[in-house]
Amino acid sequence: MEEYRNHTFPAECKILRELMQAPEEIPSTRQVLRAEMFQGSHAREVWKTLCDSFDAGSAIDVVTLYGRAPEKNWYQDNILNLTPSCSPMAIHEYAAAIRSGYDSLKVLELAERLRV
Numbered sequence: 001m002e003e004y005r006n007h008t009f010p011a012e013c014k015i016l017r018e019l020m021q022a023p024e025e026i027p028s029t030r031q032v033l034r035a036e037m038f039q040g041s042h043a044r045e046v047w048k049t050l051c052d053s054f055d056a057g058s059a060i061d062v063v064t065l066y067g068r069a070p071e072k073n074w075y076q077d078n079i080l081n082l083t084p085s086c087s088p089m090a091i092h093e094y095a096a097a098i099r100s101g102y103d104s105l106k107v108l109e110l111a112e113r114l115r116v
Contacts, residue, residue, distance in 0.1 A: 006094055007039075007101055007103075008038075008039055008097055008098045008100075008101035008102075009039070009040055009043070011094040011097040011098050011101075012038050012039070012040050012043040012094075012098055013043060013078045013079055013082060014082060014090075014094050015029070015033075015078050015091060015094035015095060015098065016043060016046050016047065016050065016079055017062075017082040017083065018086065018091045018094065019050055019060075019086070019091065020050070020060055020061060020062055020065060020079075020088055021086045022086055022088060022091065023054055025059040025088055025091045026050070026051065026054045028092075029092075029095050030051065031106075032092075032096065032099055033047070033095050033098055033099060035048050036102075037098055037099060037101075037102035038098065039101065039102070039105065039114075042071050042074040042075070042078070043078075045070040045071070046065070046069060046070070046075060046079065049065060049069065049070070050065060050069050053061065053065065053068070062066040062079075062080060066080065095105060
């Protein structure tokens with residue numbers, strides 16, 4: 001089952017970058033995603049930071065979120081270097097991919113528990 005873990009990593013990174021460029025999409029994205037659906041712990045923390053910033057009415061952009069990032073090197077390597085498309089359709093596709101990966105992982109975890 002380990003080979004299935006974090007196979008949504010590219011989508012996780014990309015959606016975070018996309019949402020920084022289009023924060024108005026955060027409410028609709030939150031209807032699909034929750035923090036625990038991010039398989040990467042750093043991506044999960046950036047998601048939480050992004051949502052907390054949105055809720056507080058704080059500025060949401062690459063520079064301010066970098067300042068709040070829990071792990072600067074990870075953030076710089078995996079988020080800052082991505083080119084955003086600023087497409088709401090892309091955001092929804094990435095959210096669906098992350099949700100699907102989460103759902104698949106939960107099914108695999110259940111199967112593993114039933115097998116034992």
